[in-house]
Amino acid sequence: MITTMPSANLPTFTLAELAKNHSSKKSCYVTLGTKVYDLTDFLPDHPGGDDLILDYAGKDISDIIADPQSHVHSDAAYEILDDSLVGFLSPEDAKLANGSANGSTNGAAKTSAVPNGNPTYEATGMSTAEDLSVETDITNDFKTHKFIDLDKPMFMQVWRGRFSKEFYLKQVHRPRHYKGGDSAPLFGNFLEPLSKTAWYVIPIIWLPCVAYGLWMAGQGLTPEKLALCFASGIAIWTLVEYVLHRFLFHLDEYLPDNNVAITLHFLLHGIHHYLPMDRYRLVMPPTLFIALATPFWKLAHTLFAHNWYVGTGVFCGGIFGYICYDLTHYFLHHKKLPSYYQELKKYHLQHHFADYENGFGVTSRFWDRIFGTELPPLPQKTA
């Protein structure tokens, strides 16, 4: 069985090959546009039954996947497809696939015509959550928008780009997808590895700190009081999460119009909106976290100045809340999730592909409701 690899290295298949070798229960491949997916392992799990997929074994599923009469497909269906990408159609067959896609009005057209078609959301240039995973044509994108050339390190382009704030904000919130979710070059030098943080680094580094802090706070508090402080810290975190995302990461309107401010905006959160599916530029790098957490350490001990142990206990709760938040954010983008999280995932992806000026809550919609920035439910999707 071929496992998923970065798409740059994936093989190509001809339609004839697919029909001959990959159109049975033993090996069931399908195509969507120019991409080839291996659905063999998924057959028994398909909510619509395995026969429905087998009918299309070795063939294109654009029409059927977009047809609500057969059965409705959620974002998850597309995510499953994403995870089972094994290659691309050979150039000759791909031409045919593109040709028919342009002539039709259904799924295939949506998938492949996004950059030129009429997107539902003007500001992001997208229509659905799946669009976040549609490969960006790097050369074309740079030619069209004159923003960042993804083939070159991004940092210097933003730093020296002399972009006006208005242009920068418009561009950075239009999601791009770099080589199947790979990390586009940021510095292009020895700093490159430092710009990437794997999700598991977060609990590995910060959980021991929380444990140590709790132990210290426990020296001066009863277990009940310590638990109460910890729980309050978590509750306070949920508000901090909202405020940071809305007013710091999306400072947009109040962002000073100069390259220092624009570059900081890019490093802080802009890059995540620009390349939302980059797995290594999603959770907070530890250095940035320390910079952001230090004022909160001071704040906790100012608010709870009467008792150092209380301040420390609350702060630990806050850090624990942060760990949960950063992991949730990563999982929403990149893992298969139980149904409650499936809803949160839709909600957060909507912040990316539809409306980045609302929907700031990542771990819940609670504060969005309170402050009137909750995203409306999406129209019933058919594709």
Ligand SMILES: [Zn+2]
């Ligand atoms: Zn289905």
Ligand SMILES: [Zn+2]
């Ligand atoms: Zn996100």
Ligand SMILES: [Zn+2]
């Ligand atoms: Zn955001």
